[in-house]
Amino acid sequence: MQVYLDLCEVKNWTNVTIHPCEELGVFFLTGQSSDASPTEAVLPLNSTTELSVEKIQEYLSNTELLGTESTGLLLAITDSDSTINYYKVTGGLVPPESPEEMEEKKSRRRQKFQQRKPKFVRVDQLEEYVQKLHQTGHS
Amino acid sequence: MIRISVIHDKPFIWNAEDASALREDHRIVGTLVGCLARAPRQNTQLGLPLQLLPEEATLLVEKGIAMLVNDSKPAQIPSNQQVMEFQEMRKQSFSEQKELYRKEKQEVVKQRFEEIKKGKMSKRRKLLEKRRVEGEDIADCEFEKDIEINVDDIEISEPTEDAFMVQIFTENPWKREDDLEVGWNFPSTDQETLRYRVFKDLWEKGHFLTTGGKFGGDFLVYPGDPYRYHSFFIAVCIPYQKKMCALDIVAMGRLGSNVKKTVLLCSVNEKDELTYTSLRWTGIG
Numbered sequence: 328m329q330v331y332l333d334l335c336e337v338k339n340w341t342n343v344t345i346h347p348c349e350e351l352g353v354f355f356l357t358g359q360s361s362d363a364s365p366t367e368a369v370l371p372l373n374s375t376t377e378l379s380v381e382k383i384q385e386y387l388s389n390t391e392l393l394g395t396e397s398t399g400l401l402l403a404i405t406d407s408d409s410t411i412n413y414y415k416v417t418g419g420l421v422p423p424e425s426p427e428e429m430e431e432k433k434s435r436r437r438q439k440f441q442q443r444k445p446k447f448v449r450v451d452q453l454e455e456y457v458q459k460l461h462q463t464g465h466s
Numbered sequence: 467m468i469r470i471s472v473i474h475d476k477p478f479i480w481n482a483e484d485a486s487a488l489r490e491d492h493r494i495v496g497t498l499v500g501c502l503a504r505a506p507r508q509n510t511q512l513g514l515p516l517q518l519l520p521e522e523a524t525l526l527v528e529k530g531i532a533m534l535v536n537d538s539k540p541a542q543i544p545s546n547q548q549v550m551e552f553q554e555m556r557k558q559s560f561s562e563q564k565e566l567y568r569k570e571k572q573e574v575v576k577q578r579f580e581e582i583k584k585g586k587m588s589k590r591r592k593l594l595e596k597r598r599v600e601g602e603d604i605a606d607c608e609f610e611k612d613i614e615i616n617v618d619d620i621e622i623s624e625p626t627e628d629a630f631m632v633q634i635f636t637e638n639p640w641k642r643e644d645d646l647e648v649g650w651n652f653p654s655t656d657q658e659t660l661r662y663r664v665f666k667d668l669w670e671k672g673h674f675l676t677t678g679g680k681f682g683g684d685f686l687v688y689p690g691d692p693y694r695y696h697s698f699f700i701a702v703c704i705p706y707q708k709k710m711c712a713l714d715i716v717a718m719g720r721l722g723s724n725v726k727k728t729v730l731l732c733s734v735n736e737k738d739e740l741t742y743t744s745l746r747w748t749g750i751g
Contacts, residue, residue, distance in 0.1 A: 374716070377709040380733040383743055401748065404712045413748045414719040421744035422689075422698045423728045 330371035330403040333411050334358055339443075342366070348389055356403075357395055361439070365396035369413075374406045387418055468532035470523050471515075472648050477523035477534070478515040480637040485516045492531055493669065494522050495676050495692055503634055514636040519677065520652040521665040527650075528666075536645040541638075548640065556632075563630050571622045582620060587612075660703045661685075664732040667740050668701065678702075682721055687730065699730040699744075706733040706741070715745065723747035 334340040334356065343358035356369040368390045372378075390400045399417035406412075424432070448456045468484045470477045479485045479496065488494040502513035518526075526532035544552070575582065598604050653662040661684055668675055674688040676697075683700035686692075700722055704710070722729035722745065729745040 372712050374711070374713045376712045378712055378715060379707050379709050380704050380731050380741065380743060381706045381735070383731070384735070384741060387743075399744075402712070402715065404716055412716050412719075414715060415744075415746045415748050417744045417746075418742070419744065420699065420730065420742050421728055421746070423722075423726050423746065 329405050329409060330369060330411060331356060333403075334369065346393060351385060351389060353386075355390070355393060357393055367397050367399075367401055368393050368395045369401045369403050371403045371405060374404055383416055384418070387416065468526070469644070470518065470526065470532045470534050471537040472523075472534050472650065473537050477518040477520065478537075479518065480515045482514060482636070485514065488516075488526075489691070492526070492529075493672075493674050494518070494526065495674055496522060497677070500636065519665075520658075521662050523650070524652050524662060525666055525669060533646070534648040534650055536648045539645070544640075559633070560627060560630050564625065567625055568622055575620050575622070656705065657703070660705065660732075660734060663734060663740060664701060664703050675701075681725060681727070682718075683729070684732075686727075697727060700727050701730045701732050703732045706735050719745045719747045 331343065331345065334343050338360065340358040340360055341362055343356060346355040346357065348355055353370060353372075356371065357366055358369070359366050370386055370390075387400055399415050399421075402414045402416060404412045404414065468479070468488065469481070471480055472478075478499075479488065485496070488496065496516040496518045498512040498514065499517045500513045500515050502508075502511055505511065523532070523534065527534060594604055653659045665675060665685060668685070668687055674690065674692055675685045676688070676692060678685045678700055680686070681700045683702045685701040686697040687699035687701055688695050688697045700718075702718065718729045718731075731743040731745060733741050733743075735741050
């Protein structure tokens with residue numbers, strides 16, 4: 328649940344859906360970080376859960392059934408203080424990002440941050456804000 | 467055939483050419499663990515011998531590139547014959563060095579001949595001055611007389627024996643019988659077997675591998691020579707069904723991301739195949 332909330336509200340992911348998996352006794356989530364990004368699979372886990380390489384491989388093979396666009400699985404490891412760590416697991420040898428890729432990601436993240444919609448509006452700016460929304464066609 | 471000298475279960479390479487060949491032709495890096503003779507009071511840059519990982523030694527023997535030789539026994543006292551040969555070799559080295567020294571000195575004299583001549587002339591002038599002052603009658607033209615001196619006349623001092631250079635051998639230069647009874651037992655435990663399989667597989671895929679102790683893993687995997695590249699992977703060998711806490715995953719992933727490397731979980735599954743799982747931290751979801 329925490330992971331669902333985190334993805335939807337904090338990370339602003341779109342199309343977040345829940346997929347229960349009976350045989351493994353877990354829930355998978357799928358979604359996209361933005362409309363342009365590929366869909367990814369997320370597996371919420373507690374920090375005290377026991378894992379083995381075998382288990383991780385099982386989760387990975389299940390992920391393939393979900394039909395997400397990107398390979399691999401994001402493990403969302405939650406702790407008792409509600410911090411969530413996201414780790415990507417992929418089968419095979421996946422090299423780390425090159426310095427160029429990291430620069431690109433950084434600039435994209437910066438852009439996204441600058442373009443975000445404001446969550447709070449001052450009372451004296453409310454009229455103006457509502458007008459703007461009407462203009463851009465949102466309700 | 468490259469000789470791997472096994473001393474108390476540790477494999478070493480003492481020959482410099484072998485060490486280079488291992489790196490350049492066979493992608494085996496090893497670690498230099500010896501004192502560098504020219505810079506002994508530091509340990510940033512070490513010299514021969516090259517210590518190999520047990521995995522590296524086993525692989526080289528398996529591929530027929532090297533053979534293991536037992537060098538654990540202490541060195542034998544040299545025979546009289548060997549002592550004579552050694553002293554003869556030293557003498558010859560000294561005489562060769564003497565000759566080289568003389569030739570070099572001659573070159574220097576040739577180059578600085580004019581200076582030397584001037585020096586000698588001024589010395590002579592001073593001497594004549596002194597004699598004049600003491601009352602001797604010397605003609606003025608004596609002062610300007612040119613010294614007749616040849617390059618070859620200039621004396622070159624001979625160096626003493628303690629000024630000569632001596633070679634310190636890293637590899638034992640004497641020919642001897644190789645003791646091939648080594649009793650090499652690697653790999654024997656399950657973990658050792660797993661490590662060896664992972665090492666061999668990654669090596670066969672064309673990577674360079676070194677110890678991973680610095681980053682808390684079993685091996686570091688490089689796409690090319692470690693001198694030129696940073697490693698891409700930290701390989702951690704884990705039995706397929708061994709239970710770890712999710713926190714361990716967090717720990718490994720965090721370590722890898724802080725140093726810009728992917729953590730590679732290596733295992734052998736029930737079908738006896740090697741499985742690799744890459745672990746990367748994502749900053750944002």
